[in-house]
Amino acid sequence: xxxxxxxxxxxxxxxxxxxxxxxxxxxxxxxxxxxxxxxxxxxxxxxxxxxxxxxxxxxxxxxxxxxxxxxxxxxxxxxxxxxxxxxxxxxxxxxxxxxxxxxxxxxxxxxxx
Amino acid sequence: xxxxxxxxxxxxxxxxxxxxxxxxxxxxxxxxxxxxxxxxxxxxxxxxxxxxxxxxxxxxxxxxxxxxxxxxxxxxxxxxxxxxxxxxxxxxxxxxxxxxxxxxxxxxxxxxxxxxxxxxxxxxxxxxxxxxxxxxxxxxxxxxxxxxxxxxxxxxxxxxxxxxxxxxxxxxxxxxxxxxxxxxxxxxxxxxxxxxxxxxxxxxxxxxxxxxxxxxxxxxxx
Numbered sequence: 001x002x003x004x005x006x007x008x009x010x011x012x013x014x015x016x017x018x019x020x021x022x023x024x025x026x027x028x029x030x031x032x033x034x035x036x037x038x039x040x041x042x043x044x045x046x047x048x049x050x051x052x053x054x055x056x057x058x059x060x061x062x063x064x065x066x067x068x069x070x071x072x073x074x075x076x077x078x079x080x081x082x083x084x085x086x087x088x089x090x091x092x093x094x095x096x097x098x099x100x101x102x103x104x105x106x107x108x109x110x111x112x113x
Numbered sequence: 114x115x116x117x118x119x120x121x122x123x124x125x126x127x128x129x130x131x132x133x134x135x136x137x138x139x140x141x142x143x144x145x146x147x148x149x150x151x152x153x154x155x156x157x158x159x160x161x162x163x164x165x166x167x168x169x170x171x172x173x174x175x176x177x178x179x180x181x182x183x184x185x186x187x188x189x190x191x192x193x194x195x196x197x198x199x200x201x202x203x204x205x206x207x208x209x210x211x212x213x214x215x216x217x218x219x220x221x222x223x224x225x226x227x228x229x230x231x232x233x234x235x236x237x238x239x240x241x242x243x244x245x246x247x248x249x250x251x252x253x254x255x256x257x258x259x260x261x262x263x264x265x266x267x268x269x270x271x272x273x274x275x276x277x278x279x280x281x282x283x284x285x286x287x288x289x290x291x292x293x294x295x296x297x298x299x300x301x302x303x304x305x306x307x308x309x310x311x312x313x314x315x316x317x318x319x320x321x322x323x324x325x326x327x328x329x330x331x332x333x334x335x
Contacts, residue, residue: 068123070164
């Protein structure tokens with residue numbers, strides 16, 4: 001397809017979004033990420049049955065924690081799409097980049113500088 | 114297990130205001146099982162505190178330690194080599210653990226990061242419910258395994274009261290009436306005649322009413 005998407009998106013591969021825990025999201029922000037986007041399979045299509053559903057619940061919990069500590073829960077988003085939807089992935093990457101750009105940089109980085 | 118709930122983040126951050134070197138202590142026992150203060154919860158809270166304080170421009174140093182148990186001296190002792198490197202201990206253990214660490218290290222302030230709530234069971238993944246109050250004089254033989262002390266809001270021994278409607282307690286619509294459960298259980302076991310036995314007034318001196326309790330087994334003392 002040779003689709004392009006913003007170069008600032010760093011991809012971390014996991015076997016299933018069910019592998020993603022709240023602490024991984026928190027660590028991303030501690031390490032300076034401006035936003036985290038979880039991209040899981042379509043609901044009902046999980047190879048492990050409920051991995052993506054669990055991930056969504058964890059994203060909701062992470063949002064609460066990030067709101068509490070002032071980073072902002074809006075910086076974490078979960079999307080569901082199939083591995084055949086390259087176009088949609090590129091579009092999500094663009095959307096997410098735009099959204100985070102509007103929110104500004106991770107407040108931890110601004111405090112350091 | 115002893116069930117606890119993490120305190121609200123604002124309360125924790127307020128307690129930590131004067132400190133910059135924090136020993137964040139978890140426990141591998143009850144609070145791990147009820148997902149309130151095990152290694153995972155310690156890691157998440159530490160991350161949250163670091164993020165908040167970094168954003169405020171007041172970074173903190175946090176060491177995350179989860180003891181096998183906080184209520185036994187041999188594990189509490191393992192903190193000795195490094196505890197003095199910190200300004201404060203923030204503990205996610207239950208109230209017993211928080212106090213026990215403070216008793217051992219008299220020069221340290223041990224702050225609670227959880228509210229210890231009850232002795233309970235895991236009803237389903239992520240749902241814990243109270244089952245025992247440690248009254249010191251168990252009556253589960255009389256009520257066929259349903260505790261009237263804990264599960265009846267009034268701890269009635271000859272229930273139900275008038276607040277039992279359709280098997281539900283008037284205190285909370287999600288709480289089944291303990292006495293309805295007991296009567297149902299008597300019926301189920303063909304022992305409904307037991308319901309007619311009037312229970313005498315309970316001696317509460319074995320419970321909290323008799324003051325803090327202690328158990329001693331002389332044969333085990335060293």
